[in-house]
Amino acid sequence: MLSAQLLGNALESAPDAIVIVDESGAILFVNRQLTTLLGYEASEVLGQPIEMLLPERFRNRHLRHRHDYTSSARFRPMGVELELYALHRDSTEHPVEISLSPIRDAGRLLIAAAIRDVSERKRVQTELVRAGEAAERANQAKSRFLATASHDLRQPLQTLALLNGSLQRIVRDPIALEAIGQQSRAIEAMSRLLNALLDISKLESGAIRPDPTDFRVATLFEEMRSEFASLAASKGLELRIEATAPFAHSDPALVGQILRNLLSNAIKYTQRGWVELRSRVHGSGVEIAVADSGIGIARDQLPYIYDEFYQVGVASNSARDGYGLGLSIVHRIVALLGLKLRVQSEPGHGSVFTLDLPVGAAGVAAATSAPKPQAAAEHRAHSPRILLVDDDPGVRNATAMLLRVEGYRVLPAGSLAEARRIIEENPELDLLVTDYHLTDGETGIDVVAAARALRGPQLPAILVTGDTSSSVRELQADQRIRLASKPIHADEFLALLRQLLEST
Numbered sequence: 025m026l027s028a029q030l031l032g033n034a035l036e037s038a039p040d041a042i043v044i045v046d047e048s049g050a051i052l053f054v055n056r057q058l059t060t061l062l063g064y065e066a067s068e069v070l071g072q073p074i075e076m077l078l079p080e081r082f083r084n085r086h087l088r089h090r091h092d093y094t095s096s097a098r099f100r101p102m103g104v105e106l107e108l109y110a111l112h113r114d115s116t117e118h119p120v121e122i123s124l125s126p127i128r129d130a131g132r133l134l135i136a137a138a139i140r141d142v143s144e145r146k147r148v149q150t151e152l153v154r155a156g157e158a159a160e161r162a163n164q165a166k167s168r169f170l171a172t173a174s175h176d177l178r179q180p181l182q183t184l185a186l187l188n189g190s191l192q193r194i195v196r197d198p199i200a201l202e203a204i205g206q207q208s209r210a211i212e213a214m215s216r217l218l219n220a221l222l223d224i225s226k227l228e229s230g231a232i233r234p235d236p237t238d239f240r241v242a243t244l245f246e247e248m249r250s251e252f253a254s255l256a257a258s259k260g261l262e263l264r265i266e267a268t269a270p271f272a273h274s275d276p277a278l279v280g281q282i283l284r285n286l287l288s289n290a291i292k293y294t295q296r297g298w299v300e301l302r303s304r305v306h307g308s309g310v311e312i313a314v315a316d317s318g319i320g321i322a323r324d325q326l327p328y329i330y331d332e333f334y335q336v337g338v339a340s341n342s343a344r345d346g347y348g349l350g351l352s353i354v355h356r357i358v359a360l361l362g363l364k365l366r367v368q369s370e371p372g373h374g375s376v377f378t379l380d381l382p383v384g385a386a387g388v389a390a391a392t393s394a395p396k397p398q399a400a401a402e403h404r405a406h407s408p409r410i411l412l413v414d415d416d417p418g419v420r421n422a423t424a425m426l427l428r429v430e431g432y433r434v435l436p437a438g439s440l441a442e443a444r445r446i447i448e449e450n451p452e453l454d455l456l457v458t459d460y461h462l463t464d465g466e467t468g469i470d471v472v473a474a475a476r477a478l479r480g481p482q483l484p485a486i487l488v489t490g491d492t493s494s495s496v497r498e499l500q501a502d503q504r505i506r507l508a509s510k511p512i513h514a515d516e517f518l519a520l521l522r523q524l525l526e527s528t
Contacts, residue, residue: 063113097126181511186422189514227356238384239276242267264300271384285350286314294318321369330355408454460489
């Protein structure tokens with residue numbers, strides 16, 4: 025049996041302050057940790073009510089709680105989910121945790137309270153809360169910057185690209201044409217870098233939210249064929265595209281961005297032979313693979329291919345074709361979508377990147393795919409009439425110049441109100457081209473709605489935007505609306521315009 029002295033020594037050596045009181049709340053025992061915690065010597069507190077160790081604002085309430093506890097005493101923490109404080113001898117308050125234990129001694133009830141100082145824990149928690157709030161403010165600021173950058177940084181590039189396209193169609197002097205061609209390549213390089221950097225920033229900040237749905241793999245593959253066929257042909261490569269898997273489930277826009285980066289890389293690093301985009305159903309999933317007969321990747325370089333600005337076989341100080349950001353973007357999107365990307369490669373024998381997706385429910389995409397509208401019965405005029413809406417005068421004038429050089433009749437507007445007036449005065453409109461973000465919170469969607477309210481739901485439209493939000497991507501379901509991402513090359517813009525006019 026343990027001696028009283030040993031028990032007393034154990035209480036004195038306890039890491040927490042120990043206070044023992046009787047049923048009336050009088051202090052019978054304190055250990056030396058109480059002096060360390062609250063500054064009181066034992067002689068100052070023995071016989072005093074326990075409430076002397078509490079801030080005054082808690083004392084009356086504590087009397088009631090103490091009486092309630094003695095009627096059903098049991099081991100439990102004190103003040104669950106409450107902020108507890110003990111009063112120091114110097115009148116300062118210390119945050120504490122208190123555990124209560126009943127003790128039976130010769131028929132009387134004693135209560136032992138273990139008091140632990142949690143000042144350091146509270147300080148750390150407060151700092152974590154403040155750090156979290158600061159991080160949230162920084163994230164919001166970054167999101168605001170990205171929203172501004174997506175629009176404002178792309179605007180001058182859009183203007184340059186369209187003016188360059190106009191000059192290519194007007195100028196005939198060979199030396200001037202060579203200068204314009206070099207200017208065009210510089211603008212394209214600036215556009216690729218800006219788009220890649222903004223994509224990475226948006227993915228890091230959480231500004232991009234996945235919008236998973238069932239989609240037809242063949243439809244996505246046809247988009248890839250349309251975008252990359254001419255690029256592959258310009259290098260003398262065979263572009264093979266085969267979609268045997270019918271449906272997949274994920275965010276089709278983000279999966280499309282993955283495939284664009286993989287195909288672009290495959291074509292860039294393949295000097296002869298072929299590039300292939302294929303799919304198949306494998307078990308409970310869909311495999312989409314991008315393969316090539318290119319230079320391949322050495323095994324020791326594979327761990328680094330997703331790093332920013334890393335390019336296989338390219339020294340950091342040498343001339344670059346691209347910026348080594350494509351696979352970094354792919355890696356982030358794959359993680360965002362919760363997918364798996366595998367790579368197999370061998371120097372001199374090409375590479376295969378395989379993306380694993382869930383299978384989509386058969387028939388969903390077919391049910392949502394509206395038939396293409398029938399061509400208009402009446403033959404359009406030789407020069408289609410285009411309503412052009414953009415609140416940036418530089419972009420608006422550059423776009424109007426390009427369209428007029430191509431022989432289109434252009435009706436420019438700088439706002440929704442001005443667009444409404446022009447629509448009312450010009451009943452014959454063939455196409456609407458509008459920027460997405462306009463002044464005073466107006467959007468290109470508002471312009472499309474107003475134009476169709478006055479000219480009918482068949483009016484085709486091109487929405488020019490740098491916005492990647494799901495609200496914009498949802499417009500892709502409208503067969504009479506095309507999205508053009510800023511900055512868009514003049515030839516791509518005109519090809520999109522002709523395609524839309526011919527299909528409506």
